[in-house]
Amino acid sequence: METVTGPRGSAEAEPALTPLDDTEVRRLRGDFTLLERTVNSVPLVYLDSGATSQKPQSVLDTEQHFYENFNAAVHRGAHTLAVEATEIYEEAREKTARFIGAGPDEVVWTSNATEALNLLTYSFSNASAGRGGEAARRFALGPGDEILVTELEHHANLIPWQELAFRTGASLKYIPVDADGALRMDLAADLVGPRTRVLAFTHVSNVLGTVVDVAALVELARAVGALTVLDGCQSVPHLPVDVKALDVDFMAFSGHKMLGPTGIGVLYGRRELLDAMPPFLTGGSMITTVTMERAEFLEAPTRFEAGTQRISQAVALAAAIDYLDEVGMGRIAAWEEHLGRRLAAGLASIPGVRQLGPAGAARIGTATIDVPGVHPHDVGQFLDSRGVAVRVGHHCAQPLHRALGVTASTRASTYLYNTDDDVDAFLGAVADVRGFFGVGA
């Protein structure tokens, strides 16, 4: 299927090495209709892309174009429409795989990252119950085995492991953070040991925006033969990510945070691992032979895709990837690093406001703050009155907040469509928060 339209002005695109700048970002914004709206009679300043991103016109058009021209059930039936739909759907998988440096058979579609991580843990659970036979034994867990996570994790990469530990009798341990929220890499080496079977950790903290040293953790895990699971939710949308270079066994991420629609996510897994794993959801579309007593399963990735799939969403995600590719992930990462630095520098000069997280750490364009004396809910409400949309609360990371000594926080998170003005609007509003609430006047 032809791409509907790429980023505006891509025809006269600069050579890829020209950094993304404010002028080009303003042009890109033209592709995002929603960013033109107002809230509370002021222009919207969207700084909540860490929760979900806005979508360019090409993504919306692609999904509609698919329904208007190609809609059919995939991998079922021999009519032309079904064949075309299947082709488009599988092209989307290939594109997504290429985007993260994987092979097409290594990309399993899921609804989102949460489902991807649950798929993984339930498959391990089934292996622990003896399903999948000899080949799946390497995923079987039991008493004496250890699952290691970190204190940085989003609940989506914590609770599925807690539950897997409960079901199998394995124990769950974690690499703690220090008072600033930096991962205690000095303790990691002691925590990874011969009992460690799985090391699951986030690439980028969704609260602090800090980038985790993946190579160091993978090296520790490899040394003891543990499986590595990376939560790529906050890295894949913002940084160039290559699963082979990172050398992780599994990675989960969500389409809606990377310009794609909701309802589509990915579990990446090394081919030989996916092929050895027992299925999680079972039913139609994932089998070869079925009798009244038992079933034989297809190979990965279809083994993990039971039932009618998220077809238009996968196709629209591919359009999102086209968009990101045309702008260039390296350029996006550099621009957001710039925005992140601008946020940090601005926040440092506002009295009574504290940016959470280790100072000077590598970060995406995310800044999370604590304003002592003003609850994040109130901070967010005040910012909203200025049109600034941020996330307040515990951001699905209660343990991390506890470690940082706060119950909740206020997070600004950027994407490729945010300008210096957006950052400045946020900083300007934050500077007025304490005055409005009569704190520390």
Next chain:
Amino acid sequence: MSDLEQLYQQIILDHSKRRNGEGLVEPEPGHAWGETHQHNPVCGDQIRLRVETDGGAIRRISWEGDGCSISMASASVLVDLAAGESRESLLGLVAQFRAVMRSRGAIEADEEALGDAAAFAGVSRFPARVKCAMLAWVAAEQALAAADTAAGQG
């Protein structure tokens, strides 16, 4: 007044700092009492609230909690309002307050009856914040029910 100033009226900001009734108090021997814990998982606001009655009238409400200015101020306002009321009249005030909160600005608060709580009328135009304002009031309702059960059993 802007919507934001309607939401955060000075009375509310004052109460959010004053926090009447903050700190759980041991009930007097012989008094019926009940306690509940309310939690808003969306933003983490939480309150543990104790209601103490002498059978007919509310003798004391005390609480501890953590949350936004709206939730903390509404607990403070409730403590003032409830002192000395009969249990029926407190339940009536909770119902009245709830009706105003859920009205999206359509129902005017009766200042005579609700006192400082009338200042929360502006919250009703912010549906996401209604839960914050209601937190302590729902806790009081449930603590009262718990006190009744305890009394009935005693």
